[in-house]
Amino acid sequence: MKEKLREAAIELFERKGFKETSVQEIVEAVGATKGAFYYYYKSKEELLCDICVSYLDDLLRQQEHIIQDVGASCTDKLRAIVYMVISNIRTRKKSARIFFREMRHLADDHLAEIRAKRRVFRKRYEQLIEDGIARGEFKPSLNAEMITFGLLGITNWSYYWFQPDGGVSEEELTDIYVDFILNGIRAQSEKTGAGVGGSPISLK
Amino acid sequence: MKEKLREAAIELFERKGFKETSVQEIVEAVGATKGAFYYYYKSKEELLCDICVSYLDDLLRQQEHIIQDVGASCTDKLRAIVYMVISNIRTRKKSARIFFREMRHLADDHLAEIRAKRRVFRKRYEQLIEDGIARGEFKPSLNAEMITFGLLGITNWSYYWFQPDGGVSEEELTDIYVDFILNGIRAQSEKTGAGVGGSPISLK
Known part of the structure; x- marks a missing residue:
């Protein structure tokens, strides 16, 4: 899951920019929850x-x-x-x-x-x-x-x-x-x- | 004034980034109004x-x-x-x-x-x-x-x-x-x- 989150973030950060991408968008891209995100990453x-x-x-x-x-x-x-x-x-x-x-x-x-x-x-x-x-x-x-x-x-x-x-x-x-x-x-x-x-x- | 606005924006965009800088901050930096800004620039x-x-x-x-x-x-x-x-x-x-x-x-x-x-x-x-x-x-x-x-x-x-x-x-x-x-x-x-x-x- 950590790898999946990272891959989704790479796609989004590259296309939209870091500031313009929300954690919500990252978790939606891999069908995860914010809870899962914050299990792997502090921010x-x-x-x-x-x-x-x-x-x-x-x-x-x-x-x-x-x-x-x-x-x-x-x-x-x-x-x-x-x-x-x-x-x-x-x-x-x-x-x-x-x-x-x-x-x-x-x-x-x-x-x-x-x-x-x-x-x-x-x-x-x-x-x-x-x-x-x-x-x-x-x-x-x-x-x-x-x-x-x-x-x-x-x-x-x-x-x-x-x-x-x-x-x-x-x-x-x-x-x-x-x-x-x-x-x-x-x-x-x-x-x-x-x-x-x-x-x-x-x-x- | 146009040159002043541009110079102020260069400072702010470089330091904070384009997305993170507001028109308000740019006009404040040169002591101008938003009206003045939009006289020179559409956006x-x-x-x-x-x-x-x-x-x-x-x-x-x-x-x-x-x-x-x-x-x-x-x-x-x-x-x-x-x-x-x-x-x-x-x-x-x-x-x-x-x-x-x-x-x-x-x-x-x-x-x-x-x-x-x-x-x-x-x-x-x-x-x-x-x-x-x-x-x-x-x-x-x-x-x-x-x-x-x-x-x-x-x-x-x-x-x-x-x-x-x-x-x-x-x-x-x-x-x-x-x-x-x-x-x-x-x-x-x-x-x-x-x-x-x-x-x-x-x-x-």
């Missing part, structure tokens, strides 16, 4: 927190599995994380939208918990970039923290536009983005003279 | 639309100015657009947050107007990538549409985390991201054998 806010935590815990589990693969290079792991986020859009788009949009409705202690989990995800990603630099896979000049925000931007933004059943598949988008992340967009002939980390282009 | 929704349109029109004006610079290379223009978005965070963060978060509260005709403007911004950016490919500045193998979404992701995501007064300046972040976009993160020695557009890395 609607606690249910919102549960949706966010469950979304993040799932991502963290998948990420940990990728990071712990001792036989894989950092480049392999980077690719696997990009693919993981993109392929999760199919199954987790609604949870992700709720997460990004409604997080501000969480109580302070819940928000702190969520922020700590987000930070773990980001810091593990950043550590992967640091490891790749140490192993000579990535450029020594990289600012790992800023690059990690950039990588998160590329994939997180996909939640707002990517249609898994559209013209580009999850695998194709992963290929496009991993090649972009590793090699950039500059034509090879243009690279002459560009030192590691230096950019010959200046602001006009 | 709270029209004011939300005005905030989004004004945010996007400003971005579009800046982008057009950059694109039309006949003496600049596509790489120069790309850099200028990255800098434009990052430096706008300082002045436009609240409007941008409202835009991304509250857009779903717009009426259908307003939403269509906003989506058309977003599309113009994105398509101009994509055309810049196409032009850069045609001029030999960017790789011929690029999928310009997907790369453009990636570029938007890198800079739009900055609205969620970048602190203009933090440890990294707007100019530094622009340098980091433009170098990343042009050259990627892979160490130079690793590039041997990677053909244009091809990636030797496969999913494990």
Whole structure:
């Protein structure tokens, strides 16, 4: 029943918004009573927190599995994380939208918990970039923290536009983005003279 | 007065959310009457639309100015657009947050107007990538549409985390991201054998 309540709330929060959805609507959607709801959740806010935590815990589990693969290079792991986020859009788009949009409705202690989990995800990603630099896979000049925000931007933004059943598949988008992340967009002939980390282009 | 109402609404919508802010609170914040409000705006929704349109029109004006610079290379223009978005965070963060978060509260005709403007911004950016490919500045193998979404992701995501007064300046972040976009993160020695557009890395 707890799972059913959460699934119904994901549908309603995503479509109508957290504030605009009542506990009554959630219980009606699964044919339960308010009593049943309050057996599992102290409040609607606690249910919102549960949706966010469950979304993040799932991502963290998948990420940990990728990071712990001792036989894989950092480049392999980077690719696997990009693919993981993109392929999760199919199954987790609604949870992700709720997460990004409604997080501000969480109580302070819940928000702190969520922020700590987000930070773990980001810091593990950043550590992967640091490891790749140490192993000579990535450029020594990289600012790992800023690059990690950039990588998160590329994939997180996909939640707002990517249609898994559209013209580009999850695998194709992963290929496009991993090649972009590793090699950039500059034509090879243009690279002459560009030192590691230096950019010959200046602001006009 | 219209500008004052808009500024007050930006503060309130950003802090409390669109749904949770009443017209009464907006007029109280500027010492006006509801009559004054309804002289300028048909509804709270029209004011939300005005905030989004004004945010996007400003971005579009800046982008057009950059694109039309006949003496600049596509790489120069790309850099200028990255800098434009990052430096706008300082002045436009609240409007941008409202835009991304509250857009779903717009009426259908307003939403269509906003989506058309977003599309113009994105398509101009994509055309810049196409032009850069045609001029030999960017790789011929690029999928310009997907790369453009990636570029938007890198800079739009900055609205969620970048602190203009933090440890990294707007100019530094622009340098980091433009170098990343042009050259990627892979160490130079690793590039041997990677053909244009091809990636030797496969999913494990």
